[in-house]
Amino acid sequence: MIKLLLRVILYLFFITSCHFAQGQTKEEQPLGQILEELEKKYDIKFSYETKTISGITIMPLSSELSLEQVLLTLNSTTPLNFKVLSPRFIAITLKDKTVQRLEEVVVTNYLTKGISKTNNGAIEIDAKAFDILPGLIEPDVLQILQNLPGIMSVDERISNINVRGGTNDQNLILYEGIRMYQSGHFFGLISAFNPYLSDEVRVAKNGTSALYGNGVSSTIAIKNSNTIQSKFNGGLGVNLLSSDGFAKIPLNEKMELQLSARRSFTDVLASTTYDAYFDRIFRDSELNASNNVNTVLALDERFLFYDFNTKFLYNIDKTSKLRINLLNIYNNLDYNQIFTNSDNEFQEVRSTLNQVSYGASTSYSKVFKNDVFASAQLYYSNYDLDAQNNDITNDQLLTQENKVEDYGLRIDVSKTIDNNTEVRGGYQFNEVAVTNFEDVSNPNFTSFIKEIIRTHAFFGETERYSKSRNTYIRLGARISYFEKPKELVIEPRFAFNQKISNAIRLEILGELKSQSITQVIDLQQDFFGIEKRRWQLSNLDDVPLVRSQQISLGVSYNQNNLLVSLEGYYKNVDDITAQSQGFQNQFQFVNDIGSYTIAGLDFLINKRFNNFSTWLSYTLSNNDYKFDNINDGNAFPNTIDLTHVANASLTYNLDNFKIGLGFNWQSGRAYTKPSNLQNNANSVIEYDNPNGSRLPDYFRTDISAIYAFKFAKGVNAEVGASVWNMFNQTNIINRYYTFDADDEIIEIDNRSLKFTPNLSFRVSF
Numbered sequence: 133m134i135k136l137l138l139r140v141i142l143y144l145f146f147i148t149s150c151h152f153a154q155g156q157t158k159e160e161q162p163l164g165q166i167l168e169e170l171e172k173k174y175d176i177k178f179s180y181e182t183k184t185i186s187g188i189t190i191m192p193l194s195s196e197l198s199l200e201q202v203l204l205t206l207n208s209t210t211p212l213n214f215k216v217l218s219p220r221f222i223a224i225t226l227k228d229k230t231v232q233r234l235e236e237v238v239v240t241n242y243l244t245k246g247i248s249k250t251n252n253g254a255i256e257i258d259a260k261a262f263d264i265l266p267g268l269i270e271p272d273v274l275q276i277l278q279n280l281p282g283i284m285s286v287d288e289r290i291s292n293i294n295v296r297g298g299t300n301d302q303n304l305i306l307y308e309g310i311r312m313y314q315s316g317h318f319f320g321l322i323s324a325f326n327p328y329l330s331d332e333v334r335v336a337k338n339g340t341s342a343l344y345g346n347g348v349s350s351t352i353a354i355k356n357s358n359t360i361q362s363k364f365n366g367g368l369g370v371n372l373l374s375s376d377g378f379a380k381i382p383l384n385e386k387m388e389l390q391l392s393a394r395r396s397f398t399d400v401l402a403s404t405t406y407d408a409y410f411d412r413i414f415r416d417s418e419l420n421a422s423n424n425v426n427t428v429l430a431l432d433e434r435f436l437f438y439d440f441n442t443k444f445l446y447n448i449d450k451t452s453k454l455r456i457n458l459l460n461i462y463n464n465l466d467y468n469q470i471f472t473n474s475d476n477e478f479q480e481v482r483s484t485l486n487q488v489s490y491g492a493s494t495s496y497s498k499v500f501k502n503d504v505f506a507s508a509q510l511y512y513s514n515y516d517l518d519a520q521n522n523d524i525t526n527d528q529l530l531t532q533e534n535k536v537e538d539y540g541l542r543i544d545v546s547k548t549i550d551n552n553t554e555v556r557g558g559y560q561f562n563e564v565a566v567t568n569f570e571d572v573s574n575p576n577f578t579s580f581i582k583e584i585i586r587t588h589a590f591f592g593e594t595e596r597y598s599k600s601r602n603t604y605i606r607l608g609a610r611i612s613y614f615e616k617p618k619e620l621v622i623e624p625r626f627a628f629n630q631k632i633s634n635a636i637r638l639e640i641l642g643e644l645k646s647q648s649i650t651q652v653i654d655l656q657q658d659f660f661g662i663e664k665r666r667w668q669l670s671n672l673d674d675v676p677l678v679r680s681q682q683i684s685l686g687v688s689y690n691q692n693n694l695l696v697s698l699e700g701y702y703k704n705v706d707d708i709t710a711q712s713q714g715f716q717n718q719f720q721f722v723n724d725i726g727s728y729t730i731a732g733l734d735f736l737i738n739k740r741f742n743n744f745s746t747w748l749s750y751t752l753s754n755n756d757y758k759f760d761n762i763n764d765g766n767a768f769p770n771t772i773d774l775t776h777v778a779n780a781s782l783t784y785n786l787d788n789f790k791i792g793l794g795f796n797w798q799s800g801r802a803y804t805k806p807s808n809l810q811n812n813a814n815s816v817i818e819y820d821n822p823n824g825s826r827l828p829d830y831f832r833t834d835i836s837a838i839y840a841f842k843f844a845k846g847v848n849a850e851v852g853a854s855v856w857n858m859f860n861q862t863n864i865i866n867r868y869y870t871f872d873a874d875d876e877i878i879e880i881d882n883r884s885l886k887f888t889p890n891l892s893f894r895v896s897f
Contacts, residue, residue, distance in 0.1 A: 197634075210551075318437060405890050456492075468483075482520075508541075563584065724762045833858050850894050
């Protein structure tokens, strides 16, 4: 039904787009005339050469726009740059010879400074302009996302971000065009992407561009600065977990080298922050549970992480550019224990876990005559998870490896027809190989499985404005052929934005998407019970291609620094496997094919006045599973279903001081209770209705503050402090049941982060 609805809407929008230019009564005016009017209205002065604006005409601008909105509109609708030199003087220069994106920012300071929303529904985050959010003293990209309506993490880990009911593996995360299969440090509590080199983050929850595929939930694209600077700049920072640094080094007027690195010192120094993180991850893990087996004489855990990335920029000439990116992410855990056994003999047990990611991409772009832009990119992504789990309880050594290798080629071509229309298309090839290795002693067992999928995709789309630029539409489609499943998938996408008045906009988004790689959870104690997820590819047997359909309708009011938005959505994801859902009930070891359907409402109200910004975001949703055989084919609540999620925050910014206070509340997560009637003879827990019970509500208060000052000549500094869960609220984020040593059923509660302070100091030069 939803596929038919999408096709009907696409047809209606196509007909509408053919008539955008009709019925318009306004006429374009010379830019020079409009600039004179703006100078009088805002008491400013534009600086430019007459030939720079000669022959440029645009539609008259709304009289209710702020100066910031005027400059954003002029930047997007003309081939000119408008640079603010001072509160009164603005310089106008020609843009570089490149094709400009047609989308425009329709909401600035969305929640806080540095976050904006475009007319195609995407959210843009400018890390350099980022202000402050409660609980954050650094612009951690994936933490920032969780403040947006419809995006959350049911277990507080950024490596488990859930967008509109989807699991984390359904998010397409791209770093400089490289698909990432690892996104977090400290097993997901910290983003793996250094925020001080990132320049732009674009997030699409729906209406995704046809350029992107293989992720049915959301698209998160992270890019570093792409402009060569004339001067060196860099920075150094330290907090209670790690130290980091970055540098942008101009080699000459055509070349620049960007570097960033971060390393934890948690292997040599245990801070209060480290203790809170370690307690959150390991409290209920298999490693911690083994402490009760025998008498533990010594414990020695060594944990560290680091990341490194570099980007080389080379402007070959005015029309050609070359970019090369390298990335390395590393997590390591060594866990040593010394026991005394029943014979009072010493026994040393060592377990290890390593997560490593490497990535590389090379892109070449060129602008041809007649506003034709072309680019080609090669990328390689490698993710490797190795674990050696020494189980003293069962005298068993378990060695596991999960490895993903992803090779890709992408070619894009776009053509700017006029200021109101652009078309683009291209081809993408991917080869993804997944290796799973397992070796067990006592009993001896070895398994080695390697699978490969090659995908060919063609995509195309067009963006168009009406002549008045009040109506925007993007229509596109992606056609993918998956070699191994031998399936051809056609995925239409659209985005529609209508300006009803100066303050009110209507937005309709829709998409069909698919993906061929997902994560699976075979046993709850994989990788010590800490990192349980393994990537696997679709096949012809028990792991089909995952497909999704989504449509949303939203309306927003934005005037006088007041933003109110309401968006309703319906999303259906088919052909998921039960083993990818992390069941810890009667379905833990059952595999079946099914779907989930979520209907929701995202609400946001944001008011900015003087130096304050305050907002309330709220999501109401209902997320249900339906499997072919599980629960007799009847629907039941999704494991990550949260009916209510709310966030209320207040930030204050005065000169060099910023502070943020936030309150987070959500209704309890679904879980399954054991039945009152148990058959102790079969050593299997009998359960009630699946996910028929709810955990207590979750509530957390966060605070953060940053003070900036001049450290020395040419050196700026800032000091930051934050507290996550400042009232040390005990929140249960997951509950499951197992047997103890006496075969009695026990309840295991996974608790959230406790009181977690952090401090930081940074200098930039």
